[in-house]
Every structure is written in C-alpha cells, then in structure tokens.
Amino acid sequence: MAVRSTPVPTDIHDLDPQDFLEEVHSFEFWFQAVEGYLTGLSYGHKPDTLDTPLAEVDRDRLVTVLCNYCVGETAALEGASGLIAIAPNRLAKVFLSTQVADEGRHLEVFLHRLRDLGIKEPEAEVERRASRSLQLFKRRLLELVASKDWEAAIFAQNVILEALEFAVFHSHAQTADPITREVLLGVVKDERRHIGFGENELGRRLAIAPHIRARIGQVKKELDHLVLDTLEETMKHIGVARDEQDRLGRAYLESVERLGFA
Amino acid sequence: MMVEALETEDIGVSDSQGRRRFLLDDTGFDEVPKKYRKFYRKWKGPGDSLAPNEVICPVCKVVIRSTRELRPGDRVYCMPCMSRLVVVRNEAGTLEAHVAY
Numbered sequence: 001m002a003v004r005s006t007p008v009p010t011d012i013h014d015l016d017p018q019d020f021l022e023e024v025h026s027f028e029f030w031f032q033a034v035e036g037y038l039t040g041l042s043y044g045h046k047p048d049t050l051d052t053p054l055a056e057v058d059r060d061r062l063v064t065v066l067c068n069y070c071v072g073e074t075a076a077l078e079g080a081s082g083l084i085a086i087a088p089n090r091l092a093k094v095f096l097s098t099q100v101a102d103e104g105r106h107l108e109v110f111l112h113r114l115r116d117l118g119i120k121e122p123e124a125e126v127e128r129r130a131s132r133s134l135q136l137f138k139r140r141l142l143e144l145v146a147s148k149d150w151e152a153a154i155f156a157q158n159v160i161l162e163a164l165e166f167a168v169f170h171s172h173a174q175t176a177d178p179i180t181r182e183v184l185l186g187v188v189k190d191e192r193r194h195i196g197f198g199e200n201e202l203g204r205r206l207a208i209a210p211h212i213r214a215r216i217g218q219v220k221k222e223l224d225h226l227v228l229d230t231l232e233e234t235m236k237h238i239g240v241a242r243d244e245q246d247r248l249g250r251a252y253l254e255s256v257e258r259l260g261f262a
Numbered sequence: 263m264m265v266e267a268l269e270t271e272d273i274g275v276s277d278s279q280g281r282r283r284f285l286l287d288d289t290g291f292d293e294v295p296k297k298y299r300k301f302y303r304k305w306k307g308p309g310d311s312l313a314p315n316e317v318i319c320p321v322c323k324v325v326i327r328s329t330r331e332l333r334p335g336d337r338v339y340c341m342p343c344m345s346r347l348v349v350v351r352n353e354a355g356t357l358e359a360h361v362a363y
Contacts, residue, residue: 010329011328011329011330013328013336015339017337020346021344025344029294029295029341032294032296033294036292036293036294037293166322189342192293192324192343193344195321196322196340196343196344197343199321199345203361203363204363206363254320255321258320258321
C-alpha cells in the first residue's frame with residue numbers, strides 16, 4: 001500500500017479521519033513531535049539544570065520509585081516490541097515502533113538518573129527493589145502478548161499501564177527535584193501518545209467486535225488490584241497525600257470507564 | 263471569557279453558519295510538529311478558561327483550538343494523543359469533547 005502524503009488544510013480539524021490517522025501514526029509525525037521537546041536535552045533534562053542535594057531518606061525513596069518506573073518501562077518496552085508482530089495493520093505497527101523507541105528512551109533516562117543518585121549497578125538495584133505487584137503485572141502483560149491476544153494486550157499495556165504511568169509521573173513531577181521533574185515531564189509528553197493510541201485502538205475494536213468486551217472485562221478484573229496496589233505503594237514512597245492518591249486512582253479509571261469498563 | 267490576545271485573536275468574521283473566526287498563534291506547545299502547534303495549548307489549571315474556539319481533550323487534558331467558534335457536533339482532533347473527538351454541550355451548558363472511536 002502506498003504511503004500518502006497528508007495535505008494540511010487551513011484548520012487541522014478539517015482533515016479527513018483516515019488522513020488524520022495516517023499522519024499521527026507516522027514516524028515522520030513522531031520524529032517532528034519529539035524533536036520539539038527533546039532537542040538540547042541530555043538524558044531527559046537540560047544539561048545545565050543543577051542537581052539538588054537530597055536528604056538520605058528522600059534519596060532512598062526516590063531510588064525505590066525510579067526502580068519501579070524502570071520495571072514499568074521495561075514491561076512496556078518488551079510489550080510494545082512484541083505487539084508489533086501481531087498488530088492488525090501497518091499504522092498500528094508503525095505507531096508501536098515509535099512507542100518502542102519512546103520506552104527504550106524512558107528506561108535509559110531512569111537508569112541514568114539512578115546512576116546520578118549514586119547507584120553503581122542500577123539494573124541490579126531494580127531487581128532488588130521492584131514492587132511485587134508491578135512484577136506480577138509485567139509477567140501477566142507479557143503472557144498476553146505471547147498469547148497473541150491483541151485486544152487484551154493493548155488494554156493491559158496502552159490503557160492500564162500507560163494510564164497509571166501518565167497519572168503517577170504527572171503527579172510526581174509536581175514535587176520532584178528539578179532534574180527528576182524535567183525527566184518526568186518529558187516522559188509524560190510521550191505517554192500522551194501511548195494512552196491515546198490504546199484507548200482509540202481498543203475503542204474502535206470494541207465498536208466492531210462487541211463480543212470481546214467480556215474478555216477484556218476479565219483481564220481488567222485480574223489486573224485491577226495489581227495496578228491499584230502499585231499505585232498505592234508508589235504514592236507512599238513519593239509522599240503523596242491521601243486525597244491526591246484518590247484523585248490519581250480516579251484519573252487512572254477515567255479511560256477505562258470511557259471504554260465502558262466501570 | 264478570557265482570551266489571551268497573543269494566542270487567539272477573534273477576527274470578527276463570521277462564516278456561512280454565522281460563526282466567529284479566530285487567528286491562532288503558537289502558544290509554545292511543543293508536543294506536535296511545528297505546523298500543528300497553534301492548534302493546541304496547555305491547560306493552565308484553576309484560573310484558566312476556554313475561548314469559544316477551544317475544548318479540552320478528555321484523554322490527555324490538552325486544550326484543542328480551532329480557527330472557528332466551536333458548536334455541538336463539530337469534529338476536532340487531538341494530535342498529542344491522536345484522538346478523534348466530537349464536541350457536545352454538557353448539562354452545565356458548556357462545550358466539552360467526547361472521544362469518537
């Protein structure tokens with residue numbers, strides 16, 4: 001199939017729906033988008049941003065949180081790369097290839113931040129500190145990918161996991177030290193694409209094949225407690241107040257509810 | 263309704279449906295290619311408000327902007343999260359966007 005060159009009308013909202021999808025699921029779109037906010041950064045932050053000395057207890061908590069972020073990003077990296085093979089069309093395959101690049105970058109910047117914080121062997125530290133709930137989630141996600149269950153895997157990865165990361169990273173950035181904040185805000189910009197892809201792809205699939213709803217509902221039931229346990233654990237380490245935890249829980253559930261899984 | 267003059271200029275022209283038209287300026291939103299940036303801006307939180315040509319994306323919370331006044335039934339696109347949306351009027355009488363899968 002020939003790749004079309006998308007015309008740019010006076011108002012972007014006049015685009016034909018298929019032209020819109022061709023545009024936003026292209027590598028060209030991805031490249032020009034990330035160029036806008038990653039140019040000039042080094043490992044996700046401005047080279048001249050000064051690191052703030054942290055109290056030992058705060059540094060230790062941040063290390064644990066970053067270790068869990070690394071688990072989530074590794075899950076998404078392995079999940080997205082595995083999903084390319086079973087993606088139902090070219091646009092989904094190309095989009096997932098850009099997501100793989102994003103997830104690889106996220107893992108790299110979080111590991112680099114761990115090194116900045118004095119962790120000599122970050123990957124070994126991730127193994128030591130990783131949340132059990134998150135590890136179980138990762139294992140289940142990769143099982144769904146390996147079983148070639150496109151809808152369930154997209155739901156677990158691009159709806160549940162990405163919505164959780166989007167909410168947590170955004171909240172953490174508000175109180176983080178300057179370097180961690182810049183790193184997180186850059187990651188959040190990537191996550192917008194990932195959550196949008198997941199919700200829209202699954203929404204389209206549910207519209208044409210409503211019988212898959214029961215299976216997705218089962219996956220949600222299975223994964224919900226792992227996600228909410230992970231959220232609670234992470235928020236505790238970040239030091240987020242109970243009402244903010246509740247707000248984040250609701251934010252995580254919003255996309256799931258829009259898809260009809262209350 | 264607060265509209266920042268440098269970001270959105272009501273040029274007072276109506277189209278065939280009697281809608282106001284707006285000139286959009288780049289607001290510094292850097293998450294989409296340059297040619298599309300003027301169609302989006304960040305929501306600034308409490309104290310911010312939407313102009314008649316703006317709605318918030320329910321998926322990623324970015325403000326979507328159009329060159330014309332929005333009305334229920336209009337289709338808008340959120341490029342930052344790649345969502346297709348339809349403008350609706352909610353119970354409070356304000357415009358909001360719903361995802362159209």
